[in-house]
Amino acid sequence: MTNLVLFGPPGAGKGTQASVLKEKYQLVHISTGDVFRHNIKNQTELGLSAKSFIDRGQLVPDEVTINMLRAKVEEHKDAKGFIFDGFPRTVAQADALGELLASMNEEVDAMVALEVEDEILVERLLERGETSGRPDDADETVVRRRIKVYYEETAILKQYYQKQGKYYGVDGVGSIEEITERLSKVIDKLI
Numbered sequence: 575m576t577n578l579v580l581f582g583p584p585g586a587g588k589g590t591q592a593s594v595l596k597e598k599y600q601l602v603h604i605s606t607g608d609v610f611r612h613n614i615k616n617q618t619e620l621g622l623s624a625k626s627f628i629d630r631g632q633l634v635p636d637e638v639t640i641n642m643l644r645a646k647v648e649e650h651k652d653a654k655g656f657i658f659d660g661f662p663r664t665v666a667q668a669d670a671l672g673e674l675l676a677s678m679n680e681e682v683d684a685m686v687a688l689e690v691e692d693e694i695l696v697e698r699l700l701e702r703g704e705t706s707g708r709p710d711d712a713d714e715t716v717v718r719r720r721i722k723v724y725y726e727e728t729a730i731l732k733q734y735y736q737k738q739g740k741y742y743g744v745d746g747v748g749s750i751e752e753i754t755e756r757l758s759k760v761i762d763k764l765i
């Protein structure tokens with residue numbers, strides 16, 4: 575398997591790139607944000623417990639998120655690999671992902687990160703909020719809180735994977751194609 579963590583702050587372009595990369599490399603794409611939104615739309619128990627956190631720009635508790643991710647991975651045991659998008663977002667989630675993959679004799683091969691400045695992120699998210707229908711994109715306070723939470727809880731994962739020699743940063747500003755090209759250069763060396 576090839577298991578990639580696609581990393582970066584909210585609005586960095588992870589979802590856009592993941593959709594291209596999953597086709598290109600035939601990997602299963604798991605976006606925790608998409609799974610939560612799907613569950614909110616269908617008013618499942620998971621959706622109901624996640625909604626209040628998401629609407630406030632906070633992280634959904636680790637236990638809920640980890641159980642959901644585990645179930646998703648187990649649905650695709652025969653996959654050629656995964657692109658994890660929006661997961662892990664905390665050290666506890668990164669530990670859990672490592673354990674889950676180890677139980678399948680697999681591991682995270684790389685964290686590929688999209689690097690984008692904060693002010694560009696706020697601009698992109700508010701613009702997306704005009705059309706995406708995502709309430710967490712439409713409100714500047716919520717957008718800024720998500721970026722703050724990213725620095726407080728998630729950014730540390732750069733060092734986490736750097737220590738394992740698995741971190742690859744890529745400039746996340748440019749056209750979609752240019753950025754795919756930059757990510758592909760990293761991924762091609764791993765496969």
Ligand SMILES: Nc1ncnc2c1ncn2[C@@H]1O[C@H](COP(=O)(O)OP(=O)(O)O)[C@@H](O)[C@H]1O
Binds near residue numbers: 606607610633659662
């Ligand atoms: N791994 C996770 N752990 C906790 N909460 C998460 C996780 N992934 C997504 N969420 C929740 O879903 C929201 C939307 O996630 P996502 O679609 O990845 O958006 P973003 O564009 O902010 O990266 C997050 O702000 C958070 O509340």
